Amino acid sequence: MNFLTGHFFYNGKPLASAPLWGMSVLKSGNMRFRWNETNPVREKFFSSICAEKRKALQPELIHSKTVYEVSSADEIFQKKGDGILTSNKFIVPAVTVADCMPVFVYDKNSNVFGVLHSGWKGTGIAAEAFYMLNKKYGSNPDDLCFVLGPHINSCCYSIDKKRAEYFSENFGSSCVSSIDGNKYSLSLTDANLYLLRKIGIPDGNIFVSKECTCCFKENGAFKYGSFRRQTSSLPQDLPLEEKQKHFTVQAAFVFYSF
Ligand SMILES: [Zn+2]
Incomplete structure (x- = not known):
């Protein structure tokens, strides 16, 4: 199988009746998506x-932090945003990631499932998904199961002081730590755990993948495509459209295996 997959957890136990989350890897190839x-x-x-x-x-x-809830393909056509939720088992909601965190969601109350793209700018999108489900279905925090998928971990994610202050103020001081005077490391895991705990999601409903997309190796080879790693030797001022030719984006998705 050229992708990884896993369960959602509820109260510390894998949910056999729920859909599965999945993510492609480096050797799956580039999953870039544009309309x-x-x-x-x-x-x-x-x-x-x-x-x-x-x-x-x-x-x-x-x-x-824009999330769509859809029941058919028409409703998402030509749309831009960073999250997609559905209760239609024939839809496989997907996003792409290359160091950003895929956040997989399953709501046990409404059976809505989906995935969110949560990079540094989008951190907070997990709460948006909860507010949507709460407003439309009356879902409570303990109905929701979250999986924080593979992303760049604090080992490889250095940020400047300004961004460190933004995260510390909004997502708790423990998600940033000082490397030297002007450099900090950021844990997107800790920032999202802070956010999920703040809205009341129980720890037993959260599963965290620990593999770093930038440095994790399997059998001596990098397992994931990584924006930071694969563009590190390119000129800093190269436009993003050019840089995009040099890194591999993964598809992150939720699906029923029937
Ligand atoms: Zn790393």
Whole structure:
């Protein structure tokens, strides 16, 4: 299998009846998604996961906190945002990530499931998903299960003082630590745990993947594509569109295995 997959957890136990979360790896290839492009690698990847009639759907990512809840493909067509939720088991909600954190969600109350793209700008999107589910279905915090998927860990994620202050103020001081005078390391895990605990999600409903997309190796080879690692030798001022040719984005998705 050229992707990883796992369960949601409720009260510390894997939920057999819930959908599964999944994520492609470096060797799966580049899963880049744009509305105005075709990507044969991505299409082939999802055709192996999506059995007949099922369809992977995602918004075009913009590093926002915008989440869509959809019941058909039409409702997401041409939309931009960073999260997608559904209760339709024939939809495979997806985002792409390359160091940013994929946040997988399952609501035991409404059976809505989905995935969010949570980079530094989008940190907080997990709470947006909860507010949506609470407003529409009356879901309580202890109905929700979250998986914080593979992302760049604090071992590789250095940030400047300004960003460190922003995170410390909004997501608790324990998510940043000082490396030297002007450099800090950021833990997106700790920032999101702070956020989820603040809205009342029980620890037993949260699963955290510990593999760092930037440095984790399996059998001597890097397991994930990584923006930081794969663009580290490029000129700093290279436009993002150019840099995008040099790193591999992963697909992160939620699916029913029937
Ligand atoms: Zn690392």
